[in-house]
Amino acid sequence: MAKNADDMGSRLQRAALDLFREQGYDRTTAAGIAARAGVTERTFFRYFADKREVLFGGEAVLRSALLRAIAEAPEQLGPLDTLFRSFQSVGSLLENNRPFSVPRQEIISATPALQEREQAKLAALADALAVALKARGATELQSVLAARTGMAAFAMATVAWLEHPQPGLADRLDLILLELKTMFAAVSPADE
Amino acid sequence: MAKNADDMGSRLQRAALDLFREQGYDRTTAAGIAARAGVTERTFFRYFADKREVLFGGEAVLRSALLRAIAEAPEQLGPLDTLFRSFQSVGSLLENNRPFSVPRQEIISATPALQEREQAKLAALADALAVALKARGATELQSVLAARTGMAAFAMATVAWLEHPQPGLADRLDLILLELKTMFAAVSPADE
Numbered sequence: 001m002a003k004n005a006d007d008m009g010s011r012l013q014r015a016a017l018d019l020f021r022e023q024g025y026d027r028t029t030a031a032g033i034a035a036r037a038g039v040t041e042r043t044f045f046r047y048f049a050d051k052r053e054v055l056f057g058g059e060a061v062l063r064s065a066l067l068r069a070i071a072e073a074p075e076q077l078g079p080l081d082t083l084f085r086s087f088q089s090v091g092s093l094l095e096n097n098r099p100f101s102v103p104r105q106e107i108i109s110a111t112p113a114l115q116e117r118e119q120a121k122l123a124a125l126a127d128a129l130a131v132a133l134k135a136r137g138a139t140e141l142q143s144v145l146a147a148r149t150g151m152a153a154f155a156m157a158t159v160a161w162l163e164h165p166q167p168g169l170a171d172r173l174d175l176i177l178l179e180l181k182t183m184f185a186a187v188s189p190a191d192e
Numbered sequence: 193m194a195k196n197a198d199d200m201g202s203r204l205q206r207a208a209l210d211l212f213r214e215q216g217y218d219r220t221t222a223a224g225i226a227a228r229a230g231v232t233e234r235t236f237f238r239y240f241a242d243k244r245e246v247l248f249g250g251e252a253v254l255r256s257a258l259l260r261a262i263a264e265a266p267e268q269l270g271p272l273d274t275l276f277r278s279f280q281s282v283g284s285l286l287e288n289n290r291p292f293s294v295p296r297q298e299i300i301s302a303t304p305a306l307q308e309r310e311q312a313k314l315a316a317l318a319d320a321l322a323v324a325l326k327a328r329g330a331t332e333l334q335s336v337l338a339a340r341t342g343m344a345a346f347a348m349a350t351v352a353w354l355e356h357p358q359p360g361l362a363d364r365l366d367l368i369l370l371e372l373k374t375m376f377a378a379v380s381p382a383d384e
Contacts, residue, residue, distance in 0.1 A: 078378045112312075119311035120304075141371055148344035149372065156336060177379060179333055180341065184376035186270045187369060 009047050009057050010100075011037045016054040017103050025111045030054075052117045055104055058097060059121055063128055065090045070132040079138040079146035083129065084177050087154050091169050094158065098165075105162045126151035153180065201239050201249050202292075203229045208246040209295050217303045222246075244309045247296055250289060251313055255320055257282045262324040271330040271338035275321065276369050279346050283361050286350065290357075297354045318343035345372065 015036035019028040030051050034044040048054045069086035077085065094101070108114040130147035134140060157172040167175070207228035211220040222243050226236040240246045261278035269277065286293070300306040322339035326332060349364040359367070 078375065080375050080379045084379075115315075116308040116312045119315050120308045123307075123311050141368070142375060144348060145345065145368060145372055146375060148348065149341045152340035152344055153337065156340065176333070176337060180337055181376045181379050183270065183272050183334060183338060184373045187272045187276075187373050 012044060012047055013054055013057060013100065017107065020107045021103065025107060025114065052114060055108065055114060056117065056121055059125065062090060062093070063125055065093055066129060067132050070129065079133045079142050080150065082133065082136065083146055083150040084173060087173055088170055094169060102162050105159060122151055122155055204236060204239055205246055205249055205292065209299065212299045213295065217299060217306065244306060247300065247306065248309065248313055251317065254282060254285070255317055257285055258321060259324050262321065262328070271325045271334050272342065274325065274328065275338055275342040276365060279365055280362055286361060294354050297351060314343055314347055
């Protein structure tokens with residue numbers, strides 16, 4: 001059952017991507033996507049709340065994978081190490097999804113309505129990561145700061161890697177974490 | 193002339209806030225806001241592109257103040273110090289705007305459509321700050337990382353300060369910068 005549900009979700013996503021590319025996002029309707037996938041409009045709405053959501057179906061899978069990795073990280077790891085380790089753990093998930101993610105990102109980059117939805121999704125995901133970090137003992141401030149900073153870094157690494165596959169996602173994440181560490185080491189806070 | 197334009201913009205913003213609170217965001221129209229402010233709908237659309245934008249009119253003022261502060265920062269300052277100094281420099285601007293900003297933030301927090309627009313605005317603002325940091329000699333990666341991280345921290349400090357005026361915005365920004373510095377100092381990058 002779960003397999004069939006996944007298949008239907010993927011079929012609708014591929015149909016949506018094809019239509020967005022062929023005729024543009026604005027001219028594509030949920031009914032048109034359903035027709036291309038060979039199902040009824042009613043079936044479309046059993047899987048997705050609206051035309052935008054069809055491109056964000058993978059977010060739930062990514063979110064549970066990240067939350068699981070955070071929960072399973074060694075106790076002694078600090079919030080940022082925990083978070084970046086969880087990002088590294090979803091590398092093969094993202095690799096496998098690349099054939100769908102590349103055209104998806106192109107459509108999003110070209111469509112303001114989808115960019116807004118993506119920003120909102122990233123913010124919601126950061127909130128969920130913050131809750132998971134807090135459950136491991138970080139303070140509220142640490143959790144939220146780490147989650148928002150980490151999410152911004154993760155989104156940046158992912159988008160750059162979708163545009164150019166080399167360097168790989170893992171190397172990009174390492175590079176970004178090192179760059180952030182170096183930049184913050186150079187900061188002179190007011191009370192020092 | 194500029195003074196009058198500002199006055200009309202503020203009048204429309206106050207009318208919009210009042211109506212959003214009285215009857216809810218969804219039931220308020222651009223025409224209704226114009227009527228409350230005693231002007232025509234056509235006048236409303238001379239100032240704002242749509243009903244959402246009326247709450248984001250201050251963004252242009254904030255953006256130019258931040259960009260000016262970045263351009264004027266001492267040459268030897270690194271990207272994060274430059275950025276946090278620019279945030280500190282707009283403190284009195286935000287203080288003066290507090291009577292409008294508090295109810296505005298309440299409406300945004302309660303309205304998903306406005307949250308999406310706010311996220312998009314913050315992302316666009318971060319992009320503009322990144323360009324300004326790059327113009328001072330930071331690399332592309334440093335500029336974008338600093339701008340996105342800094343913007344997330346700034347938004348977090350501002351929202352918390354709108355909910356509780358004490359500690360003040362300047363102290364919250366200092367605290368956040370110090371917390372980030374401490375957390376990144378504890379990170380163990382893969383190549384160390």
